Amino acid sequence: MPLFTDPLKEIDAASVKEYAQQRGAQELSDDIVNEACQRVMELAKPQASCQQCFYDNTSHMVLCDSPFTVNSQAARQLIEDSAIVLMYAVTLGEAVEQEIDKLFMDKEITRGLALDSAAAVATAGYTKQLVDTLDEASAEKGYKAVWAMSPGTGDWPAGQTANIAQAVHAEQIGVSLLPSGMLMPRKTVAGMIGLNFAEAGGCSSCGGSCGGCAMAGHCGE
Template structure:
């Protein structure tokens, strides 16, 4: 099962500040944001793992070592419309989360929110790095990532994050499943990525294409 261990490239400071403010930070200086981003870069041990998703259209079941039925009509439709579907898990490790917990325990709420927000933004950024790598790997054969979806978004229950983690054997990148169904590290993200055949002359935009939904057939 392929693993991805490239270094974390960067963390978008503006996104960190916006995310922290949305979560209730009354005010957040640029210095706090930069400090949080730098600390995540120092502590993070980014890893990702992915596996092709074998899916039964009739039962909406993912066929793997730990089979499960996808509970999202939206995800099911996207999977059925895609040429290739990959399940994945992404983690930046436990060290950053332990430091976040320590800050909150010491009632350093502002720094805790800043660091936790930087961790969330960095995890999303590393997921994009994974997608970029898949695009590079699929370019020679004409495949490109068309969509990505995670449990906990849209109509997909967050509890299925654990199903995907089990399916891709996320323990290989240090992710564990608690009896409660929660993943550790807590900021672990799992989901599915759909790839479609775009061929050599396609721009990757389907909105104006006569073959939208049917390319590669």
């Protein structure tokens, strides 16, 4: 499976603060936010595993070593409208989550929320880096990334994150699947990316599913 190991470029402090405040960290100084961002940059060992998705339109199954049915009408439509679909899993590694757990155990709740929020924003940012890299690489062959979607968005059950992680052999990047179905590290994300021919790309090919698409607002760029 192709592995993506580029360094994490940056963490948007404003997004971290907004996310932490939405989760109840109202008394959050910029210093704590910046400290959290810096700590994630120091501890993170970002990696991604990616592979092409082979999909059967009739059964709605992904055909791989661990085949599974895509339980989302929105995702099915996006997949079926795409020339190529790639599956991915992204992780920042265990060290960040160990630090988060330690802060909460030490009752450093505000700092724990800040670090947890910084890790979430960083994971989303690294996923965007992966999409951008795949977009650039596919452009050489006339393709463009026109959508990205993960379980837990739209009508796609979050539990299918584990299916995708298994399909891309995320154990190669240090991700393990617990008997409960939970992935470790917990901040692991997985999803799919759709490519279309550049001249047919953009909003015209997405099937009207912008509400569940990570590229919403950017797919025409």
